[in-house]
Amino acid sequence: MKSIRTKLIIALLLITLFPIVPIYYLVKGLLQQSLEVGYNENVATALESASSLARDLYGKFKQETLSLTEDLSARSEIKAVFETRLVSSGIDSLVAKHAPLRLDFFDPAGALLNSAKVGSMPNAPQIYRNDVDPLLEHEKANLLDAIGGNAFIVAFAPVRRGQQRLGTLILTRGVDETFSKRANSVVNVYQLFKTLDFFGDLSEGFLLSFLAIYIPLAIASVSLFIYFSRKITSPLLALVEGTKVVAAGDWSFRMPVRSQDEIGQLSAAFNNMLVSLKEKQEQVISLEKMAAWRELARVLAHEIKNPLTPIQLTVQQMKDQYGGEDPVYARLIDECTDIINDEVESLCKLVREFSDFARMPRLNLSAGSLNELIEDVARLYASEPFQIHLDANLPEFNFDSDKMRQVLINLVQNGLDSIREKGSGEIQIETVSRDRVVELIYRDTGNGVPDDIRDKIFEPYFSTKKNGMGLGLAVVKRIIEEHGGTISLQSEAAVGTTFVLRFEREVENRLSESVA
């Protein structure tokens, strides 16, 4: 059987991991579709074509530049520069439509004679002597190896007048900036495409990246969940263990209440339930005991009461039938008869007490004032040290006045016996109304109840008095409980005793309805 913790963890694992499979295929499909839009054979071919186109255009531009250089090398205006070292204004108009460009004029020894720049070429490469030296012997125009990428084209041509070599013309021409940027952009993207060919399956790469991020996160979330599930289920497990302990008979077990949440409330409710169950259990035991005692009392009363009347009749007949004249014997018969009658009378009283205790008469409930009843009882003990403090706002409630009177008399009589035994003291009865509860508080300053017998004083036939039958407090408790009330004892030996009788008015009303 799996624990709730295991079930929670399995549930979380399923929740966390189950979506991986559909997500994997969904994301993979979307990625493939997404990639195929931009990364496919048609786009690659188009990029290759665009790249070729850019190269071709550049090549054409180079050829144009080479032709231009050749043409210029044959122009008289250019030759004049070599001869005069002066750049005339006619040069500008000669090359204006090919701008931006720069013309460098080198003598046959490779020394720079002059330069002419048409248009703006801020980043144009410089031509140095070591660039020129290899060109001095060239008989034909040609392109110079690339200097500065594809932004500039450099061409050279020998310049002659007749057979005489005047020098070398070097033309540096700027490539159209827009063309250059666009061509570079096309080439860059084409190169990126070629790069992607060497990558693995792109969608799988992305998915593995996704998993590499997802898995640690999933592990972290599972770990967190395990932590929290332990936190949640630990009190439940403790509760399970607690129920086992209680089931084994240890009613003192209490769940620690560490929070105010549902778990805390459950723990508190469990503890309250234990208290309540303990009280109920004690009540049941008490009732069972009481029932047993009542049965015993009933049997005893029955068995004792039956022979008493024949005994009385027989003794009386024995006394009446004596016709002898021996005065001593006649007196002896009288004395014995009186003794027997007295003892029988005592036994009759005992039987009545037993009968009263054994009987379970229905309560005769009626609305009444507990204060008035207390005042009546107090009048009976007017000569005794008896004080009453009554709550004027004490509400009327349903009770059996005869039974309640017996309760008061039993308590007061016990108290008076204790005071007399001690030599001094007094009795107080107080009533208090609290919300829906009526309290009667009895106090005496007699000998009190020793600790060792405190649990027994409500049991039948338990008495500390020589002539007591031990039924007084047992009867009190039975009557209070029949009224749905409780009685509790607070006592200290040699200081006094306090009984608190509590009656819940709602319970009284329910009892009343039940009796009716």
Place this chain on the structure above:
Amino acid sequence: MRKIVNTFLFGLIVTCQTQLVFASPGEDGKIRIEHVSPRLVDEHFAVSAEFVNLFSDKIVSTIRSGLKSVIQIEIQVRNDAQKDVFHKRILRTISFDIWEQRYAVSDADTTRFVTEFSDAKRLGGRLQDKLLIPVARLNQTGKFFIRMKVGINPISSRQAARASDWLLDPNQRQEYVASENRSSTFEINLNRLVSFFISSRKQSDYISDWFVSPVFRMSDLNK
């Protein structure tokens, strides 16, 4: 619980490994080293060799797009006790200038320009009497053999990073590609992670197996 987690992790690892195994390249067009010939040249131990399938159509196409490829040649000379007596790594680059329409093949100290790919292939795809070590430093009577491996990397790490960046953000401007300054640390790490997974294949696809020559003695070699 621990068992469940272990089972999950094991399954995940098996799945990932299976994916990687299926992604590995086949044997067709595998780069090979042939005609390895040790010789004595100018009192040096030299070696010649040809690299077959080094320039596949895909590699040639990539070179012609303007990307620079790096050829890496590992040469080990071992004695019969399997101990290295000499080890050399030769790096050679081959590139194509798309504007000038010419190839450049560069070794450590020389660069040669050719306009035809067949010439570039000849220059880059073979070793011709490559001087390795003075003969005097080798035991003349000892037995030796050569181990050689060649690989070509058509994509530099910078270019791979550019492509990864471009994949993750195709709209970025070209001049910002591969520039880490524009990204947060998280983005950089994420990019590197993705880059690692999507570019992890390229290393193994273009490397030959080790070629091992027969055993020879220095005295057996032709001059």
